[in-house]
Amino acid sequence: MQRYFLTETVATTAGTQFELTGESVHHWLKVMRAQPGDEAEFVTLNQQVVIGKLASSTATTAMVTVVAVTQPNVELPLEVVIACGVSKGDKTEQIVQRGTELGAAGFVFFDSQYAVAKWAPNKRDRKLTRLAKIAQGAAEQSHRTVIPTVDYQPNLSTLIQQVPHDAGVVAWEESAKQGESSQLVQTLNKMQSGQRLLAIFGPEGGLTAEEVSALNQAGVVSAGLGPRIMRAETAPMYLLSAISFSQELV
Amino acid sequence: MQRYFLTETVATTAGTQFELTGESVHHWLKVMRAQPGDEAEFVTLNQQVVIGKLASSTATTAMVTVVAVTQPNVELPLEVVIACGVSKGDKTEQIVQRGTELGAAGFVFFDSQYAVAKWAPNKRDRKLTRLAKIAQGAAEQSHRTVIPTVDYQPNLSTLIQQVPHDAGVVAWEESAKQGESSQLVQTLNKMQSGQRLLAIFGPEGGLTAEEVSALNQAGVVSAGLGPRIMRAETAPMYLLSAISFSQELV
Incomplete structure (x- = not known):
């Protein structure tokens, strides 16, 4: 229907x-x-x-x-905000569309050091309006009861300051390479229903070691998402699916 | 590198x-x-x-x-074969590309009753060759050590007969609607490292009740993948991510 x-x-x-x-x-x-x-x-x-x-x-x-x-119960127990570096082409659209299907509470796109794409300031509002429309359409199709929010932050410091969260993780390729495999599980185990997880993902080029280190100092935990290298638009899908599996199926 | x-x-x-x-x-x-x-x-x-x-x-x-x-250990502990109804547009390509990043051992595309797309017999080999190339490229990029296989089956009966598997699940929207949430977990709990899971997904139009019932009779379990409706190309990503999370991170 x-x-x-x-x-x-x-x-x-x-x-x-x-x-x-x-x-x-x-x-x-x-x-x-x-x-x-x-x-x-x-x-x-x-x-x-x-x-x-x-x-x-x-x-x-x-x-x-x-x-x-x-009053159907179709929303993820945790409010997961997906924060991604601005990416090229239709990747931001894909992240919003699929992430909405997978239960994200919101999306924030941010500028970062290795980003190969930038949103021109005069086009930013148009981009956000378009992404909000995609979120609404995907929320209708996936039978959600909440339309995820879509926002922009100029950098990682404002992101951390402006986006309220009870816990934060950053997916970092180097963590995955070093075989880090327990931080995501530990973070999820500590969280309670209704709490807000800020999950941060780099753009195609990844995040710099300094960016990750600043995030760590702000309490955001570096987390590996398995041993394979995922593209920028695939990693958020992994995280949301993993959270649904662990909180809605297990 | x-x-x-x-x-x-x-x-x-x-x-x-x-x-x-x-x-x-x-x-x-x-x-x-x-x-x-x-x-x-x-x-x-x-x-x-x-x-x-x-x-x-x-x-x-x-x-x-x-x-x-x-000898890096980057392959999923279970061999997961993703079987999907033939879909329109570039959805099959997306399934192979993302599914490879997420660790699938192989892909099988099959014709089904509600499918809105069909592969013309004379174009099938070209499609499979193209998909195999996409699998190889994605395997290289995601630093896999195995290139997933890509095959075709004319229907669900031949799929079940021809694709070796130790366990099978079918993602069915009706299971999700009824709040089914434990079959995937139970199936995964019963499986051992190195075993083969055949995971079946309908095309955009879904599977018919008869198709699902025939699969159930062949030992394939209907499994819900959470309370939200996912598109045909998103559901396999959910499954692979959930398996990685439960077997590689937890």
């Missing part, structure tokens, strides 16, 4: 009606060609999922009758 | 020389413009990694002096 995120509080008692607003109206009526009686899922601001039936519509408005309400 | 897979047995005693053959010669000499004294890594047929120095070359041959030999 098609899923939309509501942008305003609505009454969710079965049988009541609410007016759908925003871009969802256009998508449901024009793209999906919804007819009266057709159903869709609407995610409320407090993560409930309303199954709603189209009652009536005009060219720009849709009245929805509440059929049923559920 | 650039890495090449050798296609013939070579002597690996430090100081001895071997002749490099195959496409690696062209890549090392022409693309990488190797000069005498330059080093590269060469993976032997028995998964040793030789650091070799270019001794001399002609237009089409390269003599390599063995500098050092190591």
Whole structure:
């Protein structure tokens, strides 16, 4: 069933009606060609999922009758914020799309010393708006109840200062090469449901030893993610999958 | 350091020389413009990694002096074969590229009932050759010591019969929806190092209930991969990451 995120509080008692607003109206009526009686899922601001039936519509408005309400548990127990160095091509899009499917709470892209790509300041807002749209689409498709946030930080110091977190890890190739294999497990074991993990990944070129050392001094732990070298856009997927496995399946 | 897979047995005693053959010669000499004294890594047929120095070359041959030999442990403890329904666009390429980075032992693509894409029989060999090349490139980049195999099966019955495995799981959306969360863990707990897991994933359209039921009857267990809906090319990445985490980090 098609899923939309509501942008305003609505009454969710079965049988009541609410007016759908925003871009969802256009998508449901024009793209999906919804007819009266057709159903869709609407995610409320407090993560409930309303199954709603189209009652009536005009060219720009849709009245929805509440059929049923559920509160599914589909979000990762930990809030994982994926912070990545700005990368070339469509890699940032891929990170946001796949990371959303895999349960990330948010994404932050940052400039770093070895980065081969930079976002021009005048294009940054457009990039972030586009990535936020990708996050929303992926959240709808993967049946999430939260749309991940997408932000930018000019460097690793502001990242650490500005992004609230209860624990932090940085995936560093050198840790993996040295066979480091327990820091991620130890960090996860110390964390409790609802806490926030900031997971930092370099751009294609990696992070410098100084950048990693500064992160370590700020309490962020260097963690190996297995013995194989992963590309910049694959490592965040590994981390999110590992967290889901250890917290949702084990 | 650039890495090449050798296609013939070579002597690996430090100081001895071997002749490099195959496409690696062209890549090392022409693309990488190797000069005498330059080093590269060469993976032997028995998964040793030789650091070799270019001794001399002609237009089409390269003599390599063995500098050092190591036997790194970079392969997943389980041999995981990823079997996916044939998908549209570049999804098969993505599955092979990322799955190789994440440690898959092999890939099998199969035709299935809901598949929206089919490989025309006359193009199949070309597709497989291209995917095998992608696997080799990704194996070199991720510093694997094994190049994953890439195969095709016309349907799920031949897949089960032809692909040797000690255990099998099928990722089925309906299992995830029903909150199934323990079968993957139970399957992994029963397996021993060196055993072969066949992990089956539907195409974009998913598998039919009959296909899944036939797999179950053949001993393949339906397993949920967490509460979020993942696209066809994301689910295999989740599985491989989860296996690496549970077997290489925990």
